[in-house]
Amino acid sequence: MRANLQNPTHKFTFLLPLTALAFLLLVFTGIAQTPNTQLAEGRGVIRLRVRVKTGETTKGLSRKRFYLIRGTVAENKALLQATEERTAVSRDCYYRSLGASEALIRWLREGDCESVYCREIEAADLEGNNAVPEFQRALLSGEQELASRDLARKWLTVNLPENIRDGFYKARQRELQKLIRQAEDTSGSKVLSVMTDTRGTAYFTDLPLGTYVVSSLLPTENANSNIVWNCEVEVKPGDLANEKPYLISNVRERNVKCVGSEKPLPVCAPARQGGD
Numbered sequence: 001m002r003a004n005l006q007n008p009t010h011k012f013t014f015l016l017p018l019t020a021l022a023f024l025l026l027v028f029t030g031i032a033q034t035p036n037t038q039l040a041e042g043r044g045v046i047r048l049r050v051r052v053k054t055g056e057t058t059k060g061l062s063r064k065r066f067y068l069i070r071g072t073v074a075e076n077k078a079l080l081q082a083t084e085e086r087t088a089v090s091r092d093c094y095y096r097s098l099g100a101s102e103a104l105i106r107w108l109r110e111g112d113c114e115s116v117y118c119r120e121i122e123a124a125d126l127e128g129n130n131a132v133p134e135f136q137r138a139l140l141s142g143e144q145e146l147a148s149r150d151l152a153r154k155w156l157t158v159n160l161p162e163n164i165r166d167g168f169y170k171a172r173q174r175e176l177q178k179l180i181r182q183a184e185d186t187s188g189s190k191v192l193s194v195m196t197d198t199r200g201t202a203y204f205t206d207l208p209l210g211t212y213v214v215s216s217l218l219p220t221e222n223a224n225s226n227i228v229w230n231c232e233v234e235v236k237p238g239d240l241a242n243e244k245p246y247l248i249s250n251v252r253e254r255n256v257k258c259v260g261s262e263k264p265l266p267v268c269a270p271a272r273q274g275g276d
Contacts, residue, residue: 042208042209042237043206043207043208043209044207044208044209044235044236044237044238045203045204045205045206045207045235046068046203046204046207046212046214046233046235046246047201047202047203047245047246048066048194048196048200048201048202048203048204048214048245048246048248049200049201049245049246049247049248050064050066050196050200050201050202050248050249051200051247051248051249052222052227052249052250053249053250053251054222054223055223059200060196060198060199060200060201061196061200061220061222062196062197062198062199062200063112063195063196063198064195064196064200064216064220065193065194065195065196065216066193066194066195066196066202066214066215066216066229066248067180067183067191067192067193067214067215067216067217068191068192068193068194068204068207068212068213068214068215069183069187069189069191069212069213069215070187070188070189070210070211070212071186071187071189071211071212071213072211072213072232073213073230073231073232075186075187076183076186076187076213078182078186079179079182079183079186080213080215080230082179082182083179083215083216083217083218083228083230084228084230084261086175086218086219088218088219088226089171089266090221090226090265090266090268091105091108091109091113091114091168091221092105092109092265092268093266093268094167094168094171095108095164095168096268097268098163098164098167100134100164101132101133101134103130103131103132103133104132104133104134104135104164107125107132112221114166114168114169114172115165115166115168115169116157116160116164116165116166117157117165117166121135121153121156121157126139126153134160134164135156135160137159138156138157138158138159138160139152139153139156139159140152141159142155142156142158142159145159172218175218176217176218179217179218180217183217192204192207207235208235209235209236209237210234210235211232211233211234211235212232212233212234212235213230213231213232213233214229214230214231214232214233214246214248214258215228215229215230215231216228216229216230216260219263220260221265222250222262224264224265225250225262225263225264225265226262226263226264226265227250227260227261227262228260228261229248229258229260229261230261231248231257231258231259233246233257233258246258248260250262
């Protein structure tokens with residue numbers, strides 16, 4: 001028995017499976033880690049920080065969508081010219097053309113809303129000096145149909161005319177989809193989008209290295225003006241780790257990388273009365 005234990009051939013036979021197992025583990029580990037290393041080295045992040053100045057006040061631009069288009073400003077020239085030369089219908093003009101009440105227009109403006117779905121309809125919007133006539137009529141119609149004021153209030157938006165409810169939002173979405181299709185046809189790549197948070201911050205993540213255009217595509221209303229942003233930005237190696245903020249504004253200030261093109265909002269008069 002002792003002779004067998006000291007036999008070199010027996011030792012070699014015993015160690016061979018362990019050597020093979022160790023080799024396989026090394027190969028597997030290398031395969032598992034290589035894609036992750038390449039991904040980290042070949043991808044980047046753009047952290048948007050959007051701030052707008054109105055008079056003496058500067059604040060983060062919240063709940064606004066920005067788009068990322070592959071290519072340079074020169075390569076996307078026709079698209080970007082279309083976004084800046086487009087005659088935009090303002091929210092006020094749209095609703096005044098429908099004969100909407102000033103109370104509804106004010107309610108939408110206070111919440112920076114494109115439709116009635118962007119904020120809660122409260123009791124003060126239904127009764128008192130600040131009541132919105134369109135909401136009152138929809139509530140009354142719902143009460144007659146459902147025989148319950150509580151249910152009528154929950155389903156209030158259903159009883160609003162469609163163009164009052166979300167017509168402005170849908171019109172902008174139709175225009176937006178045309179611009180996105182044009183951008184994708186030009187660049188040959190999918191257009192990415194993000195929405196800013198309450199502080200005006202948003203992230204484009206997991207981006208291939210290269211040159212892009214950050215764009216609002218459609219004008220953003222700010223007080224009495226429309227702002228369109230179209231700026232070139234390059235994603236470089238290391239941007240994933242650093243997450244350097246890309247500052248966007250409507251005024252030229254220190255560290256601002258992208259300044260929007262700002263134009264006054266059109267002045268509109270009511271076209272008709274009724275809101276229906």
